[in-house]
Amino acid sequence: MKSYKADVLVIGAGAAGLAAAIEVKKAGLKVLIIERDKELGGITLQCIHNGFGLKEFEEELTGPEYAQRFINQVLDLKIPYILDTMVIEITRDKKIYAVNNKEGLIEVSAKAIILAMGCREKTRGAINIPGFRPAGIYTAGQAQRFVNIEGYLPGNTYVILGSGDIGMIMARRLTWEGCTVKAVVEIQPYVSGLLRNQVQCLEDYDIPLITSYTVTKIHGRDRIQGVSIAKVSKDYDRIIGSERFIECDTLLLSVGLIPENELTLQAGATLSNNGGPLVDNNLETTIEGIFACGNVLQVHDLVDMVTSEAKRAGKNVVDYIQNRYDKPIKKEEKIKCVAGENINYLKPNNVNKSDIDSKIIFNFRVTYPDRRVIIQFRDENNKVIFKRKKVYVIPSEMVELEVNLKEIGVETTIKEIRIEIIPRPEVLIEED
Amino acid sequence: MIYDVLIIGGGVTGCCIARTLSKYDIKIALLEKEADIASGTTKANSGVVHAGYASQREYLKRDMCIKGNKMYTQAAEELKFPFQRIGSFVVALEDNQIKDLEEERNNGIQDGILGLELILDKTKIKHMEPNLTDDVVGVLHASSAGIVSPYEMTFALAENAAMNGVNFFRNHKVNRIRHQDYIFELKTQQGVFKARNVINAAGLFASKISKMVGLDYFDIMPRKGEYILFDRNAMHLNKILFPTATKVSKGILVCPTAHGNTFVGPNAQNISDKKDTTTTEAGLKEILEGARKLVPNLPNRASIRNFAGLRAIPNTYDFIIDNTDVYGFINVAGILSPGLTSCYAIAERVTEYLELLGVNMKPNEKYNPNRPKPERFKNFSKEELDQKIRKDPTWGRIICRCETIPEKEILDAIHAPVGAINVDGVKFRCRPGMGRCQGGFCRPRVMEILSRELNIPYQDITKKSEDSYFLVSKTKDELLKKSESGEAE
Numbered sequence: 021m022k023s024y025k026a027d028v029l030v031i032g033a034g035a036a037g038l039a040a041a042i043e044v045k046k047a048g049l050k051v052l053i054i055e056r057d058k059e060l061g062g063i064t065l066q067c068i069h070n071g072f073g074l075k076e077f078e079e080e081l082t083g084p085e086y087a088q089r090f091i092n093q094v095l096d097l098k099i100p101y102i103l104d105t106m107v108i109e110i111t112r113d114k115k116i117y118a119v120n121n122k123e124g125l126i127e128v129s130a131k132a133i134i135l136a137m138g139c140r141e142k143t144r145g146a147i148n149i150p151g152f153r154p155a156g157i158y159t160a161g162q163a164q165r166f167v168n169i170e171g172y173l174p175g176n177t178y179v180i181l182g183s184g185d186i187g188m189i190m191a192r193r194l195t196w197e198g199c200t201v202k203a204v205v206e207i208q209p210y211v212s213g214l215l216r217n218q219v220q221c222l223e224d225y226d227i228p229l230i231t232s233y234t235v236t237k238i239h240g241r242d243r244i245q246g247v248s249i250a251k252v253s254k255d256y257d258r259i260i261g262s263e264r265f266i267e268c269d270t271l272l273l274s275v276g277l278i279p280e281n282e283l284t285l286q287a288g289a290t291l292s293n294n295g296g297p298l299v300d301n302n303l304e305t306t307i308e309g310i311f312a313c314g315n316v317l318q319v320h321d322l323v324d325m326v327t328s329e330a331k332r333a334g335k336n337v338v339d340y341i342q343n344r345y346d347k348p349i350k351k352e353e354k355i356k357c358v359a360g361e362n363i364n365y366l367k368p369n370n371v372n373k374s375d376i377d378s379k380i381i382f383n384f385r386v387t388y389p390d391r392r393v394i395i396q397f398r399d400e401n402n403k404v405i406f407k408r409k410k411v412y413v414i415p416s417e418m419v420e421l422e423v424n425l426k427e428i429g430v431e432t433t434i435k436e437i438r439i440e441i442i443p444r445p446e447v448l449i450e451e452d
Numbered sequence: 453m454i455y456d457v458l459i460i461g462g463g464v465t466g467c468c469i470a471r472t473l474s475k476y477d478i479k480i481a482l483l484e485k486e487a488d489i490a491s492g493t494t495k496a497n498s499g500v501v502h503a504g505y506a507s508q509r510e511y512l513k514r515d516m517c518i519k520g521n522k523m524y525t526q527a528a529e530e531l532k533f534p535f536q537r538i539g540s541f542v543v544a545l546e547d548n549q550i551k552d553l554e555e556e557r558n559n560g561i562q563d564g565i566l567g568l569e570l571i572l573d574k575t576k577i578k579h580m581e582p583n584l585t586d587d588v589v590g591v592l593h594a595s596s597a598g599i600v601s602p603y604e605m606t607f608a609l610a611e612n613a614a615m616n617g618v619n620f621f622r623n624h625k626v627n628r629i630r631h632q633d634y635i636f637e638l639k640t641q642q643g644v645f646k647a648r649n650v651i652n653a654a655g656l657f658a659s660k661i662s663k664m665v666g667l668d669y670f671d672i673m674p675r676k677g678e679y680i681l682f683d684r685n686a687m688h689l690n691k692i693l694f695p696t697a698t699k700v701s702k703g704i705l706v707c708p709t710a711h712g713n714t715f716v717g718p719n720a721q722n723i724s725d726k727k728d729t730t731t732t733e734a735g736l737k738e739i740l741e742g743a744r745k746l747v748p749n750l751p752n753r754a755s756i757r758n759f760a761g762l763r764a765i766p767n768t769y770d771f772i773i774d775n776t777d778v779y780g781f782i783n784v785a786g787i788l789s790p791g792l793t794s795c796y797a798i799a800e801r802v803t804e805y806l807e808l809l810g811v812n813m814k815p816n817e818k819y820n821p822n823r824p825k826p827e828r829f830k831n832f833s834k835e836e837l838d839q840k841i842r843k844d845p846t847w848g849r850i851i852c853r854c855e856t857i858p859e860k861e862i863l864d865a866i867h868a869p870v871g872a873i874n875v876d877g878v879k880f881r882c883r884p885g886m887g888r889c890q891g892g893f894c895r896p897r898v899m900e901i902l903s904r905e906l907n908i909p910y911q912d913i914t915k916k917s918e919d920s921y922f923l924v925s926k927t928k929d930e931l932l933k934k935s936e937s938g939e940a941e
């Protein structure tokens with residue numbers, strides 16, 4: 021059995037893994053990247069549209085261009101990586117096993133692990149569309165791979181279920197290829213992806229967006245021949261009589277992404293309700309020395325946010341190895357962070373009391389859209405400890421908030437922070 | 453060439469008969485209309501090897517089921533398909549149901565079913581199956597009941613039959629049968645097959661085949677059953693759970709598959725179209741509601757697939773296994789549930805019929821009942837795995853991330869006797885695409901391997917039938933066509 025040793029092992033070489041590895045290497049530690057695919061870069065490699073890097077580089081790049089900037093740094097810094105290699109197991113004592121077809125089974129021992137395996141698309145079964153089970157149903161990302169990487173068209177006329185970003189981007193991409201996109205059907209009353217994509221990918225190409233509708237039946241035994249769609253009520257019940265048929269030879273699903281969590285679970289880490297691991301403000305999971313960043317932790321809107329989160333994870337791992345690794349574990353007292361009204365999920369899930377005098381980045385998504393709101397923190401006694409105004413919140417936009425808890429008056433006696441979104445009262449006191 | 457026996461239908465019934473007859477030195481072929489075997493009822497059912505207490509006592513199917521159940525142990529050993537005798541519970545939720553369970557137990561014991569036990573101790577019941585509802589008042593435990601992967605068993609049967617000399621012809625639909633001088637001529641699109649004896653195991657279409665030789669004495673009606681399958685990590689069941697049966701059906705069960713996923717279903721819907729395997733909104737709702745009575749905390753959000761199977765219900769409600777008036781023509785029709793459980797007993801009976809017909813059943817000297825055990829990545833120790841990859845690097849290339857399937861297992865599935873020729877064929881033989889991402893990640897890779905190994909252009913790889921194509925053209929083809937015809941600038 022081949023074995024490797026490193027200070028830090030990074031699993032996954034997408035935007036998250038690359039940025040984290042670079043950060044660790046710059047601090048002079050020994051890092052190793054293992055990537056399942058044949059190339060470095062992750063999902064961005066199939067995103068040949070632009071819109072990447074506005075924040076990180078203040079330039080508009082395509083996905084592969086964005087990735088290349090990090091790949092170049094990895095090469096310059098001579099960070100070792102193994103490609104075409106899949107991590108199949110993380111044991112509870114942090115031994116990692118991976119396989120490839122050249123070296124066989126590989127065993128890695130590392131002082132710390134960074135999980136950066138990205139996310140996966142939800143599929144049809146997960147949302148239970150009745151009907152036949154023919155060929156011609158793909159997730160949007162799968163179609164994107166066929167078109168952008170393999171050079172094939174999966175169909176000629178399309179219906180896209182779900183208005184996630186990948187679905188909308190594919191609607192435009194397929195139109196460019198001469199295909200017809202009959203409709204993007206969204207069950208919610210609003211688009212689930214970014215507004216920017218709704219305008220640039222659908223409206224600019226006159227692709228009909230049908231909201232508050234869903235696909236209720238798949239037609240066609242061998243190859244899909246069409247779908248039935250129907251209007252839904254506020255509670256997502258189908259409205260009888262609203263059903264209509266749309267002919268198509270392909271159905272794309274863009275119904276959401278979930279963190280790739282197999283290895284996370286296997287390592288023994290606890291998951292939170294978004295499918296990613298529970299983490300503290302250092303992005304450390306419930307297993308000491310295992311950190312997570314990028315879409316494996318939470319599905320991000322923009323790659324730039326993935327990069328900044330990954331850099332943070334990288335720095336925290338360096339700190340872990342330099343100051344905590346191999347030292348007697350001191351029991352950290354933690355402040356629990358919980359999701360209150362209109363918070364779908366949040367990160368981090370707890371804050372170390374010893375860190376309350378530093379900048380903590382909170383990320384969360386709301387459950388439903390709202391306007392003129394207040395983001396509010398309360399403690400376990402319901403006392404309000406923090407308030408901030410926000411013009412609007414929508415589920416497709418992750419909210420990021422930077423707070424120094426000590427500066428807002430949080431004491432180490434506090435046990436819990438509950439974050440909630442509440443409507444703004446009509447008259448607002450200017451001071452807050 | 454004249455075969456001694458031609459079998460029509462490559463479901464579990466036809467394949468089990470083929471394998472059983474391959475013990476004898478006779479010429480056998482099997483004709484299947486679909487692109488692959490196990491494409492009919494055999495593909496979508498509950499996969500329960502029933503203990504046999506459930507059917508009424510005068511029925512042949514009860515007898516065959518009790519016998520067939522006992523034959524599974526040896527078959528699984530020889531053929532190495534996934535099979536586990538985990539035991540079943542018939543669950544009583546009301547006191548007045550207990551007497552039904554008592555009766556089933558008493559009759560079952562009389563008929564030779566082993567391991568039947570009525571359990572009324574709730575703590576004990578909940579200990580045996582913690583997921584069961586608190587409303588349980590008693591269960592009939594049948595320890596001989598088991599779970600099997602029906603299609604994997606059928607592939608194993610076919611593979612072993614082929615090893616022992618049976619010829620398999622897929623994509624061969626029998627359209628007409630001529631019958632003269634004790635020779636049958638079966639017409640298919642691909643040519644005529646001749647035989648002295650014909651076994652009709654055509655499932656839902658057995659009445660149609662029977663009519664081809666002028667035998668019109670039964671009807672087969674399709675009855676649909678729908679299912680929902682859950683992610684393997686979502687729930688772990690120890691037992692097969694049935695509600696107390698009504699006269700109409702065994703009811704909706706909550707059950708593990710042989711691979712550890714939980715599923716719920718089936719309902720029972722009489723339909724008219726024998727190809728209508730659609731699932732319906734109402735049906736999926738019905739099975740979830742039914743299942744929740746047994747297991748209230750089903751992992752609803754973790755469903756990964758829904759599907760439906762069609763029972764072949766004969767108007768007699770019993771198996772029709774007949775040495776018919778047409779000499780040499782054997783009907784094995786109306787093989788409704790528990791047909792899967794009964795297949796080995798059915799095949800034994802068919803063998804007896806052929807002996808009665810005077811077929812010379814000399815043993816096949818070369819018969820080997822043992823199918824080589826499919827090697828699975830998941831079953832290897834770390835050291836074994838390392839050795840394997842060093843010898844054959846295709847063990848080290850993981851194609852399906854959800855089920856951890858390496859390229860080697862896919863190659864084996866393609867190159868086995870009666871091997872996979874399309875994406876579903878690979879999926880049902882060795883599981884890539886069965887996991888939570890349902891092929892999202894591995895499908896292009898499986899297509900690439902099929903294309904390379906079978907020398908079929910990538911674009912022509914299909915899901916199941918010829919019409920179930922995945923790709924329509926290369927990118928830009930569509931645009932080039934349009935620009936040539938002057939549509940685009």
Ligand SMILES: Cc1cc2nc3c(=O)[nH]c(=O)nc-3n(C[C@H](O)[C@H](O)[C@H](O)COP(=O)(O)OP(=O)(O)OC[C@H]3O[C@@H](n4cnc5c(N)ncnc54)[C@H](O)[C@@H]3O)c2cc1C
Pocket residue numbers: 031032033034035036037054055056057061062063064067069070071072073105106107108136137138139161164185186189280283313314315316320321322323324326
């Ligand atoms: C279709 C699409 C369009 C997008 N468009 C935009 C856009 O226009 N602008 C923008 O800013 N952002 C966009 N994004 C978002 C952004 O690209 C992603 O959020 C970001 O790239 C995710 O990075 P990651 O490293 O977390 O995940 P990934 O890039 O998915 O990387 C994860 C890596 O881990 C590897 N891996 C997983 N499991 C294992 C294992 N067991 N062993 C070894 N390796 C493993 C995978 O092969 C993969 O390379 C888009 C995303 C998608 C999917």
Ligand SMILES: Cc1cc2nc3c(=O)[nH]c(=O)nc-3n(C[C@H](O)[C@H](O)[C@H](O)COP(=O)(O)OP(=O)(O)OC[C@H]3O[C@@H](n4cnc5c(N)ncnc54)[C@H](O)[C@@H]3O)c2cc1C
Pocket residue numbers: 460461462463464465466483484485486489490491492493494495496497498499500501502624625626627653654655656657658661675676677678718761762763764787788789790791792793794
């Ligand atoms: C919902 C449901 C649940 C069930 N649960 C269980 C259970 O838990 N336990 C159990 O023991 N049994 C169960 N059964 C019953 C079991 O599935 C069947 O008894 C068994 O699969 C029947 O197999 P078969 O080979 O007879 O039919 P099939 O699998 O339908 O095979 C018949 C084959 O004949 C082929 N064919 C048809 N016409 C022609 C032609 N003209 N030329 C060539 N080929 C042709 C078809 O394509 C098909 O492949 C269940 C059935 C259903 C539907």
